[in-house]
Amino acid sequence: xxxxxxxxxxxxxxxxxxxxxxxxxxxxxxxxxxxxxxxxxxxxxxxxxxxxxxxxxxxxxxxxxxxxxxxxxxxxxxxxxxxxxxxxxxxxxxxxxxxxxxxxxxxxxxxxxxxxxxxxxxxxxxxxxxxxxxxxxxxxxxxxxxxxxxxxxxxxxxxxxxxxxxxxxxxxxxxxxxxxxxxxxxxxxxxxxxxxxxxxxxxxxxxxxxxxxxxxxxxxxxxxxxxxxxxxxxxxxxxxxxxxxxxxxxxxxxxxxxxxxxxxxxxxxxxxxxxxxxxxxxxxxxxxxxxxxxxxxxxxxxxxxxxxxxxxxxxxxxxxxxxxxxxxxxxxxxxxxxxxxxxxxxxxxxxxxxxxxxxxxxxxxxxxxxxxxxxxxxxxxxxxxxxxxxxxxxxxxxxxxxxxxxxxxxxxxxxxxxxxxxxxxxxxxxxxxxxxxxxxxxxxxxxxxxxxxxxxx
Amino acid sequence: xxxxxxxxxxxxxxxxxxxxxxxxxxxxxxxxxxxxxxxxxxxxxxxxxxxxxxxxxxxxxxxxxxxxxxxxxxxxxxxxxxxxxxxxxxxxxxxxxxxxxxxxxxxxxxxxxxxxxxxxxxxxxxxxxxxxxxxxxxxxxxxxxxxxxxxxxxxxxxxxxxxxxxxxxxxxxxxxxxxxxxxxxxxxxxxxxxxxxxxxxxxxxxxxxxxxxxxxxxxxxxxxxxxxxxxxxxxxxxxxxxxxxxxxxxxxxxxxxxxxxxxxxxxxxxxxxxxxxxxxxxxxxxxxxxxxxxxxxxxxxxxxxxxxxxxxxxxxxxxxxxxxxxxxxxxxxxxxxxxxxxxxxxxxxxxxxxxxxxxxxxxxxxxxxxxxxxxxxxxxxxxxxxxxxxxxxxxxxxxxxxxxxxxxxxxxxxxxxxxxxxxxxxxxxxxxxxxxxxxxxxxxxxxxxxxxxxxxxxxxxxxxxxxxxxxxxx
Numbered sequence: 065x066x067x068x069x070x071x072x073x074x075x076x077x078x079x080x081x082x083x084x085x086x087x088x089x090x091x092x093x094x095x096x097x098x099x100x101x102x103x104x105x106x107x108x109x110x111x112x113x114x115x116x117x118x119x120x121x122x123x124x125x126x127x128x129x130x131x132x133x134x135x136x137x138x139x140x141x142x143x144x145x146x147x148x149x150x151x152x153x154x155x156x157x158x159x160x161x162x163x164x165x166x167x168x169x170x171x172x173x174x175x176x177x178x179x180x181x182x183x184x185x186x187x188x189x190x191x192x193x194x195x196x197x198x199x200x201x202x203x204x205x206x207x208x209x210x211x212x213x214x215x216x217x218x219x220x221x222x223x224x225x226x227x228x229x230x231x232x233x234x235x236x237x238x239x240x241x242x243x244x245x246x247x248x249x250x251x252x253x254x255x256x257x258x259x260x261x262x263x264x265x266x267x268x269x270x271x272x273x274x275x276x277x278x279x280x281x282x283x284x285x286x287x288x289x290x291x292x293x294x295x296x297x298x299x300x301x302x303x304x305x306x307x308x309x310x311x312x313x314x315x316x317x318x319x320x321x322x323x324x325x326x327x328x329x330x331x332x333x334x335x336x337x338x339x340x341x342x343x344x345x346x347x348x349x350x351x352x353x354x355x356x357x358x359x360x361x362x363x364x365x366x367x368x369x370x371x372x373x374x375x376x377x378x379x380x381x382x383x384x385x386x387x388x389x390x391x392x393x394x395x396x397x398x399x400x401x402x403x404x405x406x407x408x409x410x411x412x413x414x415x416x417x418x419x420x421x422x423x424x425x426x427x428x429x430x431x432x433x434x435x436x437x438x439x440x441x442x443x444x445x446x447x448x449x450x451x452x453x454x455x456x457x458x459x460x461x462x463x464x465x466x467x468x469x470x471x472x473x474x475x476x477x478x479x480x481x482x483x484x485x486x487x488x489x490x491x492x493x494x495x496x497x498x499x500x501x502x503x504x505x506x507x508x509x510x511x512x513x514x515x516x517x518x519x520x521x
Numbered sequence: 522x523x524x525x526x527x528x529x530x531x532x533x534x535x536x537x538x539x540x541x542x543x544x545x546x547x548x549x550x551x552x553x554x555x556x557x558x559x560x561x562x563x564x565x566x567x568x569x570x571x572x573x574x575x576x577x578x579x580x581x582x583x584x585x586x587x588x589x590x591x592x593x594x595x596x597x598x599x600x601x602x603x604x605x606x607x608x609x610x611x612x613x614x615x616x617x618x619x620x621x622x623x624x625x626x627x628x629x630x631x632x633x634x635x636x637x638x639x640x641x642x643x644x645x646x647x648x649x650x651x652x653x654x655x656x657x658x659x660x661x662x663x664x665x666x667x668x669x670x671x672x673x674x675x676x677x678x679x680x681x682x683x684x685x686x687x688x689x690x691x692x693x694x695x696x697x698x699x700x701x702x703x704x705x706x707x708x709x710x711x712x713x714x715x716x717x718x719x720x721x722x723x724x725x726x727x728x729x730x731x732x733x734x735x736x737x738x739x740x741x742x743x744x745x746x747x748x749x750x751x752x753x754x755x756x757x758x759x760x761x762x763x764x765x766x767x768x769x770x771x772x773x774x775x776x777x778x779x780x781x782x783x784x785x786x787x788x789x790x791x792x793x794x795x796x797x798x799x800x801x802x803x804x805x806x807x808x809x810x811x812x813x814x815x816x817x818x819x820x821x822x823x824x825x826x827x828x829x830x831x832x833x834x835x836x837x838x839x840x841x842x843x844x845x846x847x848x849x850x851x852x853x854x855x856x857x858x859x860x861x862x863x864x865x866x867x868x869x870x871x872x873x874x875x876x877x878x879x880x881x882x883x884x885x886x887x888x889x890x891x892x893x894x895x896x897x898x899x900x901x902x903x904x905x906x907x908x909x910x911x912x913x914x915x916x917x918x919x920x921x922x923x924x925x926x927x928x929x930x931x932x933x934x935x936x937x938x939x940x941x942x943x944x945x946x947x948x949x950x951x952x953x954x955x956x957x958x959x960x961x962x963x964x965x966x967x968x969x970x971x972x973x974x975x976x977x978x979x980x981x982x983x984x985x986x987x988x989x990x991x992x993x994x995x
Binding site (some may be wrong): 116123124125127128152174175176177188198200201225226230231232233245247255283284286296303306307308333336346351352353354355356357358360361383395396397399401413415 | 602603604607608610611627632633634635636637639660663664666667669670700701723724726727730731732734735746749750754755774778784786798816849874906907937938939940941971972974
């Protein structure tokens, strides 16, 4: 008789299979079976299964990595005006707005209804200039030469009011740069569902930059693209999606067909990421590329990246909006993810790491090892806990396995981040904005750049 | 060997074999069950009786009790230990493969973390075991829709409707598919049915507005918008397989969050019960008392509400919201003197509490002391310049004290910070009419008509006033 053993690798226990080998016991098969069962019993009794096996089994839910404390790596430095109130910086961006060769910082102060330009006068020295005020609840500012005159204008998203409101009080505004850093506002669309994000791209390929617009709204929202008619700041709107909750738009050739596509994350109860694949000439085909059936998933931000450096544009994605229900706060499923672009409009979802209240994912090679890491800020962590992270770094080991590091526990309530080569040395510096709309108010910040604590490393 | 001996030996051998088989299977399943017991997570800060209970369950599971292993998973799931629950559910699917509960609950965890493809596989397993559980079918269809597998999703939604023709969630799902296809008529039909079945839900009205807007029916779009205003956007489908988990929850924060979800918004007694449990677990947590106080007040139990709100401010006297809610409930309950007293006490603890300055101003206006009211409102505006309420209240106080121009200036500020504020629009429109500014009056009247929160009767009054003043229609 031959015993064939298979090992359950996880439990370490043996399972036996009896197989009759011709000629071993010929006359009494029943006896063979009985004998086998008896032996099995003896084996089971003596096989050492008493010891509790270690729980080494993998589940389909990624096990969280051990978070490392790396608060020594970066040092926050305040830039811009001083403050005594509760700043509401809804958006930061890095762009060389005056084209003087030094990247600047652009920010939206949505409580004071101001668009700020932090002109970099010397390395990490900034002069704050208000370039526009009065447009209610500005929440996103993007630099782009809309009129083709060689200077950078600003695409300004206005929600009308930051906090929940279903009125049609949003507007699309372009701040036209006269070349001398004077900005003249052109209201391209107004009295529409609240606008969160605007990006430019020539979707119909007529040589004029068009706009992609995310309108969060509240119960009613929209996603539209606006065809540039080429005269007097006139645009024609084409609605791509009629759902509440679009937070961001991204413009890039995601499908690789040579035409600019649009991606958007839609929150509220839908919790989806859409790709509007441009077949050419502005003919968009919608497709859901990620979705959660968890209505409280909390989609909070997307950005473009190429984490695996395959040349295809991936999408970084955070879910950390904690403003639903009860009091603002984190949820256990909040975190940072990426949608790997597989080509042809197909994306594969990967979890990067847990992060309560995650917002504003940014691709950056923080440790300068040649692999693209991810950072994100937290707008809604449990700030009663001293160890709650407000800034995290997910270090890429080169194979898109990410090791979580806490870069800062405070200031708290960081809602937006950007990265840019502020020093001109080819390395990106982080910029963050503080959004202090709810307590506690004891660790506030307005605009920060995060310098390397040890510049030599 | 004699025949008797052989029979006896045979019997002994059979008995031994049976015992052996039983032992083998028992120990096998015991060790298998044990292999799915996760390492005990950090339970620091959790209630001691629950930790003891969990240890006992784990111990029983280690001895091979499959029932206790399942129990362990349910407890982990209910308390947010999703990694641990996932491991147990993996085991339960192997040890108790005929029970659809395990793949279903596992799918719930995975979809919650965005792992939709895995969740769909498990939902398919669930329905293979029990094709009659409607929520699994709905969740599967919703998941397929989010994976862009539209045809399968549509078939799933249609099966939901076949099983339950009143399944408004399935109607919304199907309507979204029609909307994606720009089949406005089918979408409208589906959504109108949903509004008839669930008139208290906002989502179908919101989608209807989009459908009407896209299909060139602005009047119907406006009506849909009005009909949906103030209604909750979402409502979870009934899900008894998952809902029972809350009974095992020992985490006050999760109980608080659950009590505030749409599922419990329409069932205030159940929400109150959850918060009472939360308080039993964390009796010194002021925020739970505050939440329960407001819920009880909405449930027309003002005395019980006041008791919890008083407890809240006692436990955390520097929480401005606790005081604001206490004063609000006292005022609404007609206890105006006590409300004023508590406002003063609250402001002594929280001098920068916007809600208390607002209450203080309203109290002063009620007593005719406009000077004090205006002072309080100016403080409120300094603290919350981005909110319209301070400007509107200040305008009212100015009007009441015959400072019309100051009041108009404040209304203009209110409109700056909240461009659609209905009171500000109508007040400014009336002022423009009365002051003979026809262009401004016409513009503001148009804004008022576009603002669906302005009642039609107000529009009519303004239109009449405009005609009387300017001798023409606006």
